[in-house]
Amino acid sequence: MTERTFTLVSHHLCPYVQRAAIALEEKGVGFERIYIDLSAKPDWFLGVSPLGKVPLLRIDDSNGRQVLFESAAICEFLEEVLPGPRMHPTDPFVRARHRGWMEFGSNLLADIWVFETTIDTQTFAAKRQALASKFVQIEAELHDGGPFFGGVDFSLVDAVFAPIFRYFDVFDTIADHGVFDGLMRVPAWRRSLAARASVRSAVTADYPERLMDFLRKHNAIMLKGGSIAA
Structure with missing residues (x-):
């Protein structure tokens, strides 16, 4: 399996960020967090966040860097590609x-x-x-x-x-x-x-x-x- 590193771009109060953080923890995956000020969004953030919102999940592997946005999409991705406990029912x-x-x-x-x-x-x-x-x-x-x-x-x-x-x-x-x-x-x-x-x-x-x-x-x-x- 390709080795990946994960970075969760976050805001301290955002409940949608928490969803992604919980999913990562439940999968037993180590990840880093970067906190941003949503009232003064940095240019690099606006360049990779189509909606200008958190969370973003930055994924680095041997193929380079990819970025996912929207918590539901992030959680579904984690469920599909990572081992560990399943967080969706099989039925x-x-x-x-x-x-x-x-x-x-x-x-x-x-x-x-x-x-x-x-x-x-x-x-x-x-x-x-x-x-x-x-x-x-x-x-x-x-x-x-x-x-x-x-x-x-x-x-x-x-x-x-x-x-x-x-x-x-x-x-x-x-x-x-x-x-x-x-x-x-x-x-x-x-x-x-x-x-x-x-x-x-x-x-x-x-x-x-x-x-x-x-x-x-x-x-x-x-x-x-x-x-x-x-």
Whole structure:
């Protein structure tokens, strides 16, 4: 097998970067990380990132250097070319369902973006309710035995949702927003993911402080008592 070295071009808070980092760790592959400032993107980055976004996965081997962009494409590539635990189900129908739930996770992240950055109380309450409703849908989908999305095996769906729950690890220190009220499987899944080594190592130790600073810079309503449920 061709020997490859991997470099993950990252931002400290990006949940999509975390997906790729988790997948690399689960595959047991060593990799380097380069962090960039998305408010002052370097020219070299813009030259290889068609969308101007992270993550990028830089792959060096005897044939030269190649670059992949978009977290879903990166994770699928890693699943296809690397040995190690499989992170997609073997059954085509179940695998397609997993891909659908990965997209559901991306949709959830769009709601979280508004939830954490809005300065409007009504918008905050509406997004809180939207998030709660979506987690009710996830609750119904989760495997009875756990501990992960599809059962005992860690999958790419887990890699997608672990960064989502990490947001709430910080949000919960501000107030109880009630997003997980009445749920049993989702909180248990959240705890299992938080304990996973690949999930813990996907961010730097100062992630909570960086996220709090991000909320302050956006004058987020959740820092001003905007946690009252709708």
